[in-house]
Amino acid sequence: MLGPSGGYTLSARFLKSFDHIVAIDKDPLAGWRFWARHSLRNLEWHTSDFSRIEWLFGFTKKVQPSHILFSNCLGQMPLQMPVSWSDWKAELQEFIHAVSSTCEVASYHDRLSLSGPSLKALLEKPWDQLIYQSDQKLLEATQKLLRTGQQLEARTHETDDLFESLDGHFTYLVWPLTPKQYHIIEFFRSADV
Numbered sequence: 001m002l003g004p005s006g007g008y009t010l011s012a013r014f015l016k017s018f019d020h021i022v023a024i025d026k027d028p029l030a031g032w033r034f035w036a037r038h039s040l041r042n043l044e045w046h047t048s049d050f051s052r053i054e055w056l057f058g059f060t061k062k063v064q065p066s067h068i069l070f071s072n073c074l075g076q077m078p079l080q081m082p083v084s085w086s087d088w089k090a091e092l093q094e095f096i097h098a099v100s101s102t103c104e105v106a107s108y109h110d111r112l113s114l115s116g117p118s119l120k121a122l123l124e125k126p127w128d129q130l131i132y133q134s135d136q137k138l139l140e141a142t143q144k145l146l147r148t149g150q151q152l153e154a155r156t157h158e159t160d161d162l163f164e165s166l167d168g169h170f171t172y173l174v175w176p177l178t179p180k181q182y183h184i185i186e187f188f189r190s191a192d193v
C-alpha cells in the first residue's frame, strides 16, 4: 500500500481482509496517525520515498505482493518530481505494467479539479449520486458542465493514462472539497491475474 497516510479513506473492513499489509509512506508522522486510527496486527510500516522507481522495483521483488494499492497519492506526484513528470510517468507505467503480470494493481487518485461559483446547481444529480463508469462518460459530463457558459475551470492532475496498458475497470466519483471546488477521483482496479 503506497501513500496511505493516516488511512482516513480506508475502512477497517477493507484493511482486515488482507493477511498482511506492507505500507510505504514518506511522511514520518503518517505511521503514527495510521496506527492511531487502525490498530492492525497485520501491518508492516516503512517510512520511505517510493518515487525512485528502481527502489520500488527492488522493494516489490523482496515483498512479492499479491496486490498493490496506490492510496490517493499519484495525483500529487507531478508536483514533487525532481525530473520531468513525463519521464517519471513513463518509468511508473513500466513498473505498473511489469508487476501487473503477477499482482493485482489498484489506485484511486485525483483526476480532475473543477472550480466555479455554483457547481452544486449545475450538477445533474447530487454529487454523492454521480458515478461515471468510464473515462468517456466523465469527459462527456465535464464537457456538458463547461458548455453551460458559467465561469468554470477544469484542471487535470495528469493522471489520465497511467494505467492504459492494463486490462481493468475505471470508476469516477465526485468529491466536493468546498462548495466551489470539486475533485473527480479516478478509481482503477486491474483484472484478476
Ligand SMILES: C[S@@+](CC[C@H](N)C(=O)[O-])C[C@H]1O[C@@H](n2cnc3c(N)ncnc32)[C@H](O)[C@@H]1O
Binding pocket: 002, 003, 004, 005, 006, 007, 008, 009, 010, 024, 025, 026, 027, 030, 048, 049, 050, 051, 071, 072, 073, 076
Ligand atoms: C493524500 S495523502 C493519502 C491519503 C490516504 N490515502 C488516506 O486514506 O488518508 C498522500 C500520501 O502520500 C504520501 N506520499 C506522497 N508522495 C510520496 C512518495 N514519493 N513516497 C512515499 N509517500 C508519498 C504522502 O506522504 C501522503 O501521506
